[in-house]
Amino acid sequence: MFDVKEKLKNLKIENRFFINGNYKKNNNIFHKFSTVKDIKLPPLYKCLSKEVNEAVEVAKKTYENKIWRNKSIKEKKEIFFKIADLIEKHKEEIVLLDTIETGRSIKNFYFDSLPKAVESIRWFAEAVDKCFEHAIYKDNKLVSIIRMPLGVVGIITPWNDPLVVNFWKIAPALLMGNSVVLKPAEQASFSMLKIASLMKEAGIPDGVFNVITGDGETGKLLALHNDVRGIFFTGSSEVGKKLLIYAGKSNMKKVSLECGGKSPFIVTKNCNDLKKAAKILAKNIFYNQGQICSAPSRLIIDKNIKNEFLNYLIQEAKEFVPSDPLSFESKVGNLVSKGQKERVENYIKYAREKVKMIKVGEDSEYGFAPVIFDEVNINSKLAQEEIFGPILVVISYETVDEAIKIANNTKYGLAAAVFSDNIKEANKIALEVESGLVHINTYDAEDNQMPFGGVKESGLGRDKSVLAFDEYTELKTIITDLE
Numbered sequence: 001m002f003d004v005k006e007k008l009k010n011l012k013i014e015n016r017f018f019i020n021g022n023y024k025k026n027n028n029i030f031h032k033f034s035t036v037k038d039i040k041l042p043p044l045y046k047c048l049s050k051e052v053n054e055a056v057e058v059a060k061k062t063y064e065n066k067i068w069r070n071k072s073i074k075e076k077k078e079i080f081f082k083i084a085d086l087i088e089k090h091k092e093e094i095v096l097l098d099t100i101e102t103g104r105s106i107k108n109f110y111f112d113s114l115p116k117a118v119e120s121i122r123w124f125a126e127a128v129d130k131c132f133e134h135a136i137y138k139d140n141k142l143v144s145i146i147r148m149p150l151g152v153v154g155i156i157t158p159w160n161d162p163l164v165v166n167f168w169k170i171a172p173a174l175l176m177g178n179s180v181v182l183k184p185a186e187q188a189s190f191s192m193l194k195i196a197s198l199m200k201e202a203g204i205p206d207g208v209f210n211v212i213t214g215d216g217e218t219g220k221l222l223a224l225h226n227d228v229r230g231i232f233f234t235g236s237s238e239v240g241k242k243l244l245i246y247a248g249k250s251n252m253k254k255v256s257l258e259c260g261g262k263s264p265f266i267v268t269k270n271c272n273d274l275k276k277a278a279k280i281l282a283k284n285i286f287y288n289q290g291q292i293c294s295a296p297s298r299l300i301i302d303k304n305i306k307n308e309f310l311n312y313l314i315q316e317a318k319e320f321v322p323s324d325p326l327s328f329e330s331k332v333g334n335l336v337s338k339g340q341k342e343r344v345e346n347y348i349k350y351a352r353e354k355v356k357m358i359k360v361g362e363d364s365e366y367g368f369a370p371v372i373f374d375e376v377n378i379n380s381k382l383a384q385e386e387i388f389g390p391i392l393v394v395i396s397y398e399t400v401d402e403a404i405k406i407a408n409n410t411k412y413g414l415a416a417a418v419f420s421d422n423i424k425e426a427n428k429i430a431l432e433v434e435s436g437l438v439h440i441n442t443y444d445a446e447d448n449q450m451p452f453g454g455v456k457e458s459g460l461g462r463d464k465s466v467l468a469f470d471e472y473t474e475l476k477t478i479i480t481d482l483e
């Protein structure tokens with residue numbers, strides 16, 4: 001921990017975009033607002049065709065002259081270890097940037113988010129030379145099946161966990177030899193702008209890693225670019241669908257999407273420890289104000305245990321009442337923006353007349369106290385739409401088959417949980433729930449070794465694990481006749 005006030009006084013915010021190893025400005029600024037009290041943010045520059053083309057062009061040049069991809073694996077690894085060390089060295093400044101820009105609590109960034117991002121950078125660097133390529137020997141022919149980088153890769157990311165999500169993509173993309181143009185979220189760009197110069201200091205050659213700033217219009221220009229060979233995205237399903245269209249309209253680039261969720265948390269009558277299950281649910285739906293794509297936002301519970309479970313849940317939810325994001329005492333900070341506040345407010349207004357609402361604690365100016373809506377209609381807006389706020393909907397069921405049906409009654413399929421001590425029952429549910437990730441008797445237990453991503457409208461492709469290296473490459477088959 002550190003003296004936040006003191007650090008804030010001397011905080012330098014880099015707001016210029018980063019192309020070819022240099023910070024640059026243009027004439028299109030857009031103003032930013034912080035939900036953190038008394039914080040004034042500098043504006044961001046919006047990159048349009050000129051800057052997007054420039055970034056893609058330099059990235060393409062570095063890909064073609066092989067300045068990065070021909071570096072030895074050993075060198076690439078060392079550079080990545082150095083990036084991790086430098087981020088740790090500048091940890092206080094970086095977490096402060098993310099906190100004042102997003103309103104999320106500094107405690108989250110300092111103890112959870114930044115360490116996770118650093119761990120993921122080191123994990124990918126350690127893993128990169130532990131993967132084998134494939135070979136076949138038959139009919140006196142030797143067939144090598146090797147991974148080739150894609151070329152220039154565009155990465156478009158959201159604001160809710162900036163560093164973690166950025167490095168889940170940047171690390172495997174660069175380690176596989178691609179050159180990268182990153183478009184971070186307009187609500188969370190400052191930490192990556194700072195880190196861009198740390199990456200240069202660590203030894204990433206100029207032009208290999210570029211950061212362009214701006215909103216959806218900038219992202220669209222990147223995704224439509226004919227020299228970009230892959231777009232790797234985390235964000236809403238709505239934008240994910242647009243990216244598929246842009247790929248089709250341009251050069252059929254590879255598209256990988258990690259999109260929204262409405263993840264079910266199923267508790268059966270065979271769950272022996274309801275208190276523990278309630279604690280895990282509260283932690284995962286109310287953490288970061290529910291602004292997590294894999295948050296379990298639908299509790300699907302056996303009707304006979306619902307009341308007992310809700311009593312435990314309300315107790316646990318008290319831990320997640322929002323307070324000052326800049327205090328290390330706060331577990332939960334603010335929502336990211338005025339717009340997000342309005343969005344959550346609208347859902348609450350819409351629902352409170354129709355459904356029983358349980359509210360736990362007081363709201364702050366830009367933070368919502370946990371809200372639980374009981375006995376929600378499974379086809380209602382509340383049960384179907386991703387809210388991205390601290391709102392849990394509760395649906396009770398009579399049979400396990402009904403629970404599975406309810407769980408699958410959504411366009412999403414990112415994460416899920418089953419709490420049951422009947423292992424047969426738990427596994428039946430886990431197999432039948434349509435979802436990229438299912439936890440049994442736990443949540444948020446995945447680490448870098450495990451792939452992450454969804455099915456249905458939660459996206460396609462996977463972040464993390466050695467399988468992520470496949471995302472940033474294409475296979476090439478080389479057949480040699482040995483006759």
Ligand code: ADP
Nearest residue numbers: 157158184185186215216219220235236239242
């Ligand atoms: P969220 O709802 O979490 O803000 P979005 O899907 O709107 O998520 O945004 C995620 C990222 O996608 C951000 O970097 C944003 O600027 C970018 N983005 C938004 N619209 C588009 C678009 N039409 N094309 C490309 N990128 C976009």
